[in-house]
Amino acid sequence: MPRLIADRPFLKLTSELGQVMAAARVREQTGARVLHLERGEPDFGTPAHIVEALAAAARAGETHYPDARGSLAFRQTLVEKLERENGIRCEPDDVTITQGGTHALFLAFQSLLGPGDELLVLSPHWMAIPKLVSLSHGARYRTMPAYLDAMEGTLAPGALASRLRGALAPETRGIYLNTPNNPTGAVLSREALAEIAAVAVERDLWVVSDEAYEHLLFDGYRHVSVASFPGMAERTVSVFTFSKSYAMTGWRLGYAVSPPALRPVLGPLLSFYTTHGVFPSVQSAGRAAVKGPQDAVETMRRAYQERRDLLLAGLSGQDAVRVPTPRGAFYAFANVEAVRAGRDIWDLVREWLDLGVAVLPGTAFGPENRDWVRMSLATRREDVAEAARILRAHVAAAPRAGVRAG
Numbered sequence: 001m002p003r004l005i006a007d008r009p010f011l012k013l014t015s016e017l018g019q020v021m022a023a024a025r026v027r028e029q030t031g032a033r034v035l036h037l038e039r040g041e042p043d044f045g046t047p048a049h050i051v052e053a054l055a056a057a058a059r060a061g062e063t064h065y066p067d068a069r070g071s072l073a074f075r076q077t078l079v080e081k082l083e084r085e086n087g088i089r090c091e092p093d094d095v096t097i098t099q100g101g102t103h104a105l106f107l108a109f110q111s112l113l114g115p116g117d118e119l120l121v122l123s124p125h126w127m128a129i130p131k132l133v134s135l136s137h138g139a140r141y142r143t144m145p146a147y148l149d150a151m152e153g154t155l156a157p158g159a160l161a162s163r164l165r166g167a168l169a170p171e172t173r174g175i176y177l178n179t180p181n182n183p184t185g186a187v188l189s190r191e192a193l194a195e196i197a198a199v200a201v202e203r204d205l206w207v208v209s210d211e212a213y214e215h216l217l218f219d220g221y222r223h224v225s226v227a228s229f230p231g232m233a234e235r236t237v238s239v240f241t242f243s244k245s246y247a248m249t250g251w252r253l254g255y256a257v258s259p260p261a262l263r264p265v266l267g268p269l270l271s272f273y274t275t276h277g278v279f280p281s282v283q284s285a286g287r288a289a290v291k292g293p294q295d296a297v298e299t300m301r302r303a304y305q306e307r308r309d310l311l312l313a314g315l316s317g318q319d320a321v322r323v324p325t326p327r328g329a330f331y332a333f334a335n336v337e338a339v340r341a342g343r344d345i346w347d348l349v350r351e352w353l354d355l356g357v358a359v360l361p362g363t364a365f366g367p368e369n370r371d372w373v374r375m376s377l378a379t380r381r382e383d384v385a386e387a388a389r390i391l392r393a394h395v396a397a398a399p400r401a402g403v404r405a406g
């Protein structure tokens with residue numbers, strides 16, 4: 001029998017999210033209720049004016065083959081947005097419209113990584129990253145812890161740069177970063193990004209900057225794009241998506257901004273031969289999203305922050321489930337070392353599911369995160385508050401082996 005493509009180890013599909021969702025469904029089928037804190041999908045509808053723009057564009061006949069790079073009008077709109085909001089100066093030919101952020105990352109890794117290359121991935125990291133790297137000609141990835149320290153404020157100035165220098169290997173081609181971060185909610189400071197930028201320039205590395213949550217920051221924190229630092233635009237592929245900012249997950253709309261050296265590669269080659277571009281009416285709707293009123297974005301941001309506050313308040317005053325304050329995205333990453341008490345993290349996830357609270361094990365975001373779980377705030381505020389109440393009562397009642405302070 002010919003060798004099946006799925007025989008290659010890196011193509012084995014494992015999905016912790018799929019496992020938790022399946023287990024939650026089994027419970028729901030028995031009539032029991034589940035509070036869904038495992039999913040990372042906005043629970044809001046797409047703003048009405050964006051939906052209307054799609055309908056109008058489709059009625060006007062924007063239904064034919066697209067330019068694989070994206071329409072010039074949309075790319076021009078994004079050039080203006082990138083300069084205004086991200087401090088990135090580029091030209092329409094540097095922007096490629098993609099089928100969501102995932103596709104933009106796929107194109108970035110395809111263009112930058114080859115066999116034997118390695119990508120240094122700051123961790124914990126979004127669970128799709130290892131697969132997207134492996135699909136890039138079998139390239140490898142290695143992780144370097146960053147976000148938990150950033151979130152807990154335990155990184156001294158210069159520490160991130162020296163950690164990076166220590167982690168780089170001769171085969172390292174680039175660094176992947178993601179701020180605000182999924183799953184921790186950490187936001188990298190301007191100083192931390194400056195350190196990453198300095199090492200990238202010093203060692204002549206690519207940077208892939210995943211800015212999927214660029215509009216979801218709390219407590220006055222500001223988003224900074226690493227490509228805006230001197231010397232970075234020529235070595236950074238910045239990735240953006242409409243999924244989170246505008247609650248447009250199903251529309252599959254995102255974009256990559258890349259240096260001029262990649263102009264012939266990303267749009268005309270990789271986008272053309274993977275998807276042949278994005279439905280033109282969806283692009284017009286995306287243009288309406290960027291040019292139109294932004295109050296829906298702000299309403300959603302506030303809602304996530306309010307839910308974050310509810311979760312933190314609901315779990316305050318106990319130290320069994322310790323939640324460092326997320327400053328962005330819509331997740332809380334909770335330390336459960338004390339309640340895991342040496343068990344497999346899945347035992348704890350199942351125990352909580354039996355209480356009706358679905359969360360994702362931290363191991364979904366790197367095997368070293370076995371003392372953590374991710375709780376999504378992209379669910380109703382009542383459910384977030386109820387989940388916190390249930391967990392608080394549960395840990396108060398349960399005997400524990402050891403308690404970590406904080």
Ligand SMILES: Cc1ncc(COP(=O)(O)O)c(C=O)c1O
Nearest residue numbers: 100101102126182212241243254
């Ligand atoms: C960090 C991060 N990057 C990129 C994406 C890609 O999102 P999409 O493909 O829906 O644009 C996600 C989605 O969850 C994410 O969490």
